[in-house]
Amino acid sequence: MKYVACYGDSLVQGFPFGPRYSWTAQVEKLTQIKMLNYGVCGDCCDDIIYRMRQYALPEYVQHVLFLGGANDILQGRRIEDISRDYKRVLEWCKEKHYSLCVVLPFISTEQALNRQLLNLRQEAEHIFGGKAFLLDLQPAIGLDAGARFKAYVDGIHPKSQTYEAMGNYAAPLIWKWLKEENAD
Structure with a gap:
């Protein structure tokens, strides 16, 4: 069995419904990949990194999924600070020999927030491109404003x-990532 440690905020945790209804639970259901959900509501990137470093993963876990940054923006953190945190995630995974998947931040229904989220997505692509598997779930949420409005409970958290x-x-994207990692 394959395992992926999934670190992040409420968008990994499955808020407001809980981990059993998260997108990672659906991946597990469809693929039989054990998606260990370490998402915590309200966490900023530095909180997530603290948890990553604080608690040892079982030795059979070789893959890490990371999603963070939206709460940082909501808390007023600068892109430069979030960038440093992203680099720390990359360094930690490299030190521990974990294969990394980074989920790009989701676009919301709020235009002012979206400008910053789009900048953060670009920054993530720049930092992690070629060094981690980039997973963009935005097509599943919705690319246009109308689709996003229907997709979210509150403009940020998915229904x-x-x-x-x-x-x-x-x-299928995570399955492909794990398959390609095993081929190396």
């Missing part, structure tokens, strides 16, 4: 059916 769609979309 249960959106989490399911995200998992359906992510499952």
Whole structure:
């Protein structure tokens, strides 16, 4: 069995429905890949990194998924600070010999927030490109404003059916990532 340690904020945790309804649970259901959900509501990148470093993963876990940054923006942290945290995630995974998948931040229904989220997505692509598997779930959420409005409970957190769609979309991509990693 394959295992992926999934670190992040409420968008990994499955808020407001809980881990059993998260997109990672749907990936697990479809693929039989054990998606260990370490998402915590409200966490900023530095909180997530603290948890990553603080608690040892079982030795059979060789893959890490990371999603963070939206709470940092909501808390007023600068892109430069989030960038440093992203680099710390990359360094930690390299030190521990973990294969890394980075989920790009989701676009919301709020235009002012989206400008910063789009900048953060570009920054993540720049930092992690060629060094980690980049997973963009935005197509499963919705690319235009109307689709995003229907996809979210509150403009940021997905509805249960959106989490399911995200998992359906992510499952073959994560399966491919793990398969390619094992081929190396």
